[in-house]
Amino acid sequence: MSYLLRDALIEPSGVAGMDNAQLACLVAQARNSRLLASLAARLAEAGVLSQLPGAAQRHFDGATLVHEKQRRDLAYDADLVRKALATRGIPLLLLKGGAYIAAELPVSHGRLITDIDILVPKSDLPAAEAALNTQGWASPPISAYDASYYRRWSHEIPALHNARRDTTLDVHHNILPPTAGPTIDAGLLLRDRREVSPGIYTLSYRDMVIHSATHLFQEGEFHHGLRDVWDLDRMLRDFPARDPSFWDGLVERAALLQLETPLYHGLNYAQQVFKTPVPAEVMAEAQSPLRKLRKPLMDFLYLRAFRPDHPETRLPLTDTALYLLYVRSHYLRMPLHLLLPHLARKAWMRRMDQRDGTTQ
Amino acid sequence: MTRLRDLPACEWQQRLSQDGLALRVGPYVYRIRSNVPVVREGIGAMYGDFPVAQVDDYIDFDIALSTRGLRQRLRDEAEFICDGVTPFERIPLGQAYAFLEWGMNWCVALHTNEYLKLHAAVVARDNRAVVMPGVPGAGKSTLCAALALREWRVLSDEHAMIPPGSRATVPVYRPVSLKNESIAKIRAFAPEAVFGPQSKETHKGVVAHLKADGAPDSHDTAPLPVGALVFPSYQPGSPQRLAPRRRTESFMLAAYHSFNYSLLGEVGFDAMRTLVAGANCYDLQYHDLDWAVDAMHQLADGGMRE
Structure with a gap:
């Protein structure tokens, strides 16, 4: 049965011929990859969903309802946030899933989100936080060390939670x-x-x-890995039609932002996993000799991380690959002279918490 | 239709420990795997009357409650697995059976949205259902257990499943979960009651399950019309009463007890309105089970909406 999810996302028509065992396996792979509603949208657009047996259809429909609820909530919450920020003259810039949905791009079809991510200029952070506090978004109490860690070393402030709306806002300045x-x-x-x-x-x-x-290749955990590659596929198929010069300036733009390496990986894995069409000259432009040299190792690690967390799709050595990527994500985010004291401190604090019996 | 008890014990036990034992639970099929003896014992005691699914049925929830690896074996631990992933921490073996039951509820609570779902016990008499929403500790499971032992049909002790737009509820019977003092109360109420394995020191204290599918139609899947909404509260030392309550308030309270009212949006609102408009609503305050069962009988004999 193996990798049903990828095949179904690439070519939905094949799903119509699946038996119940295959369908249940497909639903499980999609659910574990946070892609069930995206797959539902893909099947519906291809006219396949309505042909499936009711027992399978209801799982897709259930996920679609979750997506629709999130879309409604996002529209409401984004408006609250927009108004709050506007009082200080700060524009609302949404990132990731929230942005896809707000922009009504095809990548948002069935896209599930957990938090709302926004980007504000660093100089506006205090004003933004104060404005959001008045609308009920506040950060739960955290230790003094964690707070200072966020302020000094992070590209975001501690997540703001709105108890009345039960939504979480991640405010980034980079x-x-x-x-x-x-x-x-x-x-x-x-x-x-x-x-x-x-x-x-x-x-x-x-x-x-x-x-x-960038987000995908800096992350240490891959619950959303395949979902993020799917996002890339959807965008890379959609954007060139919206902006005919999309491909021309892409690598140049990444170079300006010093993000060529993650862009290269993104293009490479979208192509490898979902057969995303990427012009050969763009791939060539994004690839450097060093990236070429590293490719076999990176492929070994990432092609494991991007498989659904499901017995049928897990490859041998998946745990090892995930562990290595987890370690990699830490040194990508922090040089060792900062990382090691930080990890030691966190380990020590955890130990003290356990001894005090204060862990949840 | 084959029931679990129609299979030789060696056969279903082998399925349970190997490829999985697929059982029909209301509108769903669970495939269960386990290598834990207390789980096997519990399934044998509680699930004998459940229909066994056909080979080519759609498996809604592929779950396992198993000990994996040397570390878990040495520590007498097990884990709950759903579709190949482990969403929760490992648990001590002594809690395995309660955790299986809890995990089966979790599957429905998290992964289904085709019905408006209320956190409620559902019972029926003469093919008319009473939905009893309540927070844990409100006494809905205890009352549900007592009614099962007085010839009521139990449709669920956890989930009322309302197809949007209907005044009906879809049966999804599973053993009734009883906690702490309720266990002794039900044993005293009906000494013949059949219980599954007792799990101690769970996050809810002592938990045991009652086999409550004695009614011959317990595993029928047809929806039943809802005649009444009863909001139980177990209150020792207070006067006992079964009193009508206003529909508007009942609507709000039922929405509060719903898992997916707000998720369903307008559909959820319409479903709840249809349900509440079609049912009589009551508060049931009780501490004596015999009194409460009598009150429910009276309700069945004339207090339900036609």
Whole structure:
């Protein structure tokens, strides 16, 4: 049965001929990859969903309802956030899933989200936080060490939670922590933003792709790995039609942001996993001799990480690959002279908590 | 239709420990795997009357409650697995059976949205259902157990499943979960009651399950019309009463007890309105089970909406 999910996403028509055992396996793979509603949308668009047996259809429909609920909530919450920020003259710029949905791009079809991610200029952070506090978004109490860690070393502030709405807002001032290798000029991202509805902005098409790839390859955990590759596939198929010069400036833009490496990986894995069409000259432009040399190792690790967490699809050595990627994500985010004291401190605090019996 | 008890013990036990034992639970099929003796014992005691699914049926929930690896074996632990992943921490073997039951509820609570779902016990008499929403501890399972032992049919002790737009509820019977003092109360109420394995020191204290599918139609899948909504509360030392309550308030309270009312949006609102408009609503405050069962009998004899 193996990798049903990938085949179904690439070519939905094949799902119509599946038996119940295959369908149940497909649903499980999609659910575990956070892609069940996306797959439902893909099947519905291909006219396949309505042909499936009711017992399977209801699982797709259930996931679609979750997606629709999130879309409704996002519209409401984004408006609250927009109004709150507007009191301080700060525009609302949505990132990732929230941005896809707000911009009504095809990548948002069935896209599930957990938090709302936004980007504000670093100089506006205190004002943004104060404005959001008045609308009920507040950060739960955290230890003094964690708070200072966020302020000094992170590209976001501690997540803000709205108890009444039960939604979480991640406020970023950059798309990578200041401790990660590349130093990104967030001003470039903000300058090229695109207004998708009055007062609501997203990154430009190119920056959305670069950000999605960056996010994926800096992450240490891969519950959403395949989902993020699917995002890239959807965007890379859609954006060239919206902007005929999309491909021309893509690698150049990534170079300007010092994010060529993640962009290269993003293009490479979208192509390998979902057969995303990427012009050969763009691939060639994005690839460097070093990236070429590393490709076999990276393929070994990432092609494991991007498989659904399901017995039928797990490859041998998946745990090892996930562990190595987890370790990699840490050193990508922080140089060792910062990382080691931080990890030691966290381990010590955990130990003290356990001894005090204060862990949850 | 083959029931679990129609299979030789060696056969279903082999399925359970190997490829999985597929059982029909209301509108769903669970495939269960386990290598834990107390789970096997519990399934034998509680699931004998459940229909066995056909080979080519769609498996809604592929679950396992198993000990995996040397570490778990040495520590007497097991884990709950759903579709190949482990969403929860490992648990001590002594809690395995309660955790299986809890995990089966979790599957429905998390992964299904084709019905408006209320956290409620559902019972029926003369093919008319009473939905009893309540927070844990409100006494809905205890009352549900007592009614099962007085010839009521139990449709669920956890989930009322309402097809949107209907005034009906879909049966999804499973053993009734009883906690702490309720266990002794039900044993005293009906000494012949059949219980599954007792799990101690769970996050809910002592938990045991009652076999409550004595009614011949317990595993029928046809929806039943809902005649009444009863909001039980177990209150020792207070006067006992079964009193009508206003529909508007009942609507709000039932929505509060729903798992997916807000998720369903307008569909959820319409479904709840249809349900509440078609049912009589009551508060049931009780501490004596015999009194409560009598009150429910009276309700069945004339207090339900036609």
